[in-house]
Amino acid sequence: MLYPPPAFRFAVTFGSTGKNRDNAFREVSGLGPEIETESVVEGGQNAYVHLLPKVARHPKLVLSRGVATMESGLLKWCQEVLEGGLAQPIVPQLVHVFLLDPDGAPLRAWAVRNAYPVKWSVEAFQSTRNEVAIERIELAYAGSSRVV
Template identity: 50%
Template sequence: MTEQAAYPLPAFYFRVKFATTGDSADTAFQEVSGIGGQIDTEEITEGGENRFVHRLPKAVKYSNLVLKRGIADINSELVKWCLKVFAHGLDSGIAPMTIMVDLLDSNGQPARSWSFVNAWPVSWQVEAFSASKNEVAIEKLEFSYQYMSRES
């Protein structure tokens, strides 16, 4: 472990990569959230024992991965992929891809990494426009995925 990695890492220096898009300019995001999972449980009441309920593990459930950025150009490979999913729905099938999120150290090298396998877009929203604010127009992309793994 590097000396830098021994300290808490800042949350502002990160990188998002999509497995099939080669355009690195298309992967600049302002915010990443939704990294996490939980185990669903089933409650079983034991006959004759009224003091407690057994909670048994069922399956792991992951949050959707949420990415925010300034509204991208229509020629973006990521935008094209999302448009294909939303425009064609389930008519042509969804081609999932792996999304990687790296939290970077001060040298720009991955200190912590997560992979989101078989991800596909489930929501695409443009945040509200307001004449009373001086802010960048933001789009929010939300992805469901099969499973997540932490690489480092």
């Protein structure tokens, strides 16, 4: 077993079955919760400030990859949500992010619950650079947990 596992071999799946693998991503970021705090000053105490916990928040899950074809299930889902004008209800998805070993077996896994797209963008095209066109998808989510 590799420890710590390298971050360059990973896969992303969408839906509860885990079979909708759309894993050609260049980068995945935004996993994990963060607790907001509130500063409270205690009267007569000037040495420090109390930091009290408030609510857990989750950053957006950001997925970057080369611009996909129109057959991409992820792209179709993003279009339905982002271009639908809220005429249809948003159907959140379960997303899994896997760190893989050299044989493609999961070493670590995170489940991202109730994810839905909130932004889709394409990075700038530049005639002076020889790079792949990159699309960026941002997903809001209700919670995440490490499952492996």
